[in-house]
Amino acid sequence: MTAATALDLTEGDLFGPDNLPYGVFTPTSAGDTAQPRIGVRFGDHVLDAGACARQCDSPHTELLSAPLLNPLLAAGRTTWQAVRGELRRWLTDPAYRETVARHLLPLSEVTLRMPFEVADYVDFYASEHHASNVGRIFRPDSAPLTPNWKHLPIGYHGRAGTVVASGTPVVRPRGQRRPPAEETPTYGPSARLDIEAEVGFVVGTPSRLAEPVGLGGFREHVFGVCLLNDWSARDIQAWEYVPLGPFLGKSFLTSVSPWITPVEALDAARVAPPARDFTPLPYLDDSAERGHEPGAFDIRITVTLNGEVLSEPPFASLYWTAAQQLAHMTVNGASLRTGDLYASGTVSGPEPHQLGSLLEVTAGKGPFLQDGDTVTLSAWAPGPNGARIGLGEVTGQIEPAR
Known part of the structure; x- marks a missing residue:
């Protein structure tokens, strides 16, 4: 396929002009010392965004020539929209066809990198089905959900330094564990290594300390969406x-897709969240009566283990939305920084084929991940006019403990 014909996508391609996710790459032929470049996925090719911007005399050339997405993330929503409009024009307007073709590289000829520098990482626990399943396994003599669960999005602060790009080896962690029949703990490699199928949200525009971000601030602060596997021992x-x-048990590794899909690419995938058992407090009340747009996203995830489909978790089933998570994360005055990443928590649906972790799939009994196993998360969401929007895959292979 020539670069010119690469602009002619087949019908139904998940990475067409309605998607245009951002990533960072180096040409494989250039080796590990090459300067990373911002790329935009189009079909099975990558557009060298900085090079194309220079040739098209774009006012956003400097942003698109950076080695990471962080400067673009920090530029704010008005700039995000302008850049996205330019990219779409370059890739669809015949007047730019010859120019763009010179800056398209096949995916097979690039190495994908971590697309942004993570500032902080927060992981939520927003799936009622997952939380209930885990509660029954870990606390069989107690109620599955804690009393606070349906009143606030529960989360914890993770390790930004161990968030890595898809394809990074997953080295089995070591640590303390106490078998149920034992009185004292032992130390060694985890024997119950697991996955957590999640969706991550990447913050662009920062916020001021002591100024909470309300539900209406989601579009102003969140740049894009990615798939995420929060490996768990x-x-x-x-x-x-x-x-x-x-x-x-969580901080040793979190894998993310190398492609960040802009929030605006998922507008057609917005749906109403599940019915709530309690009316949320005002800062979390996202009801349509209060003028809020639908906060859930109809993202269909597929989890494969060694090439076989393990489950198909539905993201739309999550009790708490990404906008509510953002509002709760900042309601105490905590500030946002460019590059903050927050994740949904494990996505699980009500059906047996919709579970997002091996803990649930096996009811806590195992087997869990073995050395050499490979796990891949992929997903799509409805796009405009019946199209589908693909989210970049995230893959990891288990290596023995060191």
Whole structure:
């Protein structure tokens, strides 16, 4: 396929002009010392956005020539919209066809990098089905959900430094674990390594300290969406999580897709969230009567283990939306920084084929991940006029403990 014909996508391509996710790449032929470049995925090619911007004399050339997405993230929504409009014009207007064709590279000839520098990482626990399933496994003699669960989005602060791009090896973590029949803990490699199928949200525009971001601020502050696998060592987690929650059982690695889909690309995928059992407090009340747009996203996730479909979790089933998570994360006055990443928590639906972790799939009994196993998350969402929007895959292969 020539670069020119690469602009002629087949019908139904998940990465067409209604999508245009951003990433960072280097040409494989240039080796590891090459300067990373911002790329935009179009079909099975990558547009070198900075090079194309220079040739098209774009006012956003400097932003698109950066080695990471962070300067673009920080530029704000007005700029995001302008850049997206330019990219769409370059890739669809015949007047730019010859110019654009010179800056398209096949995916097979590039190495994808971590697309942005993570400032802070927060992981939520927003799926009622997942939280209930885990509650029954970890606390069989108690109510599945804690009393606060349906009144606020529960979350914890994770490790930004161990968020990595898809394809990074998943080294089995070591730590303390206590088998149920034992009185004292042991130390060694996790024997219950698991996945968590999640969706991540990337913050662009920062906020001021002590100034909460309301529900209406979601579009102004959140740049885009990615798939995320928050790998979990369930044996380490079960021993450590009382009373302060997740720590070493989660912090060893979190994998994200190399492609960040702009929030605006998912407008056609917006749907109403599930019915709530309690009216949320005003700062979380996202009802249509209060003038809020539908806050859920109809994202269909597929989890494969060693090439076989394991589950198909539905993101639209989450009890708490991304806008509510953002509002709760800042209601105490905590500030946002460019590059902040927050995740939905494991996505699970009500059906057996919709579970987002092996903990749930096996009812806590295992088997869990073995050395050499490969897990891939992929997803699509409805786009305009019946199209589909693809989210970039996130893959990891398990390596033995070191």
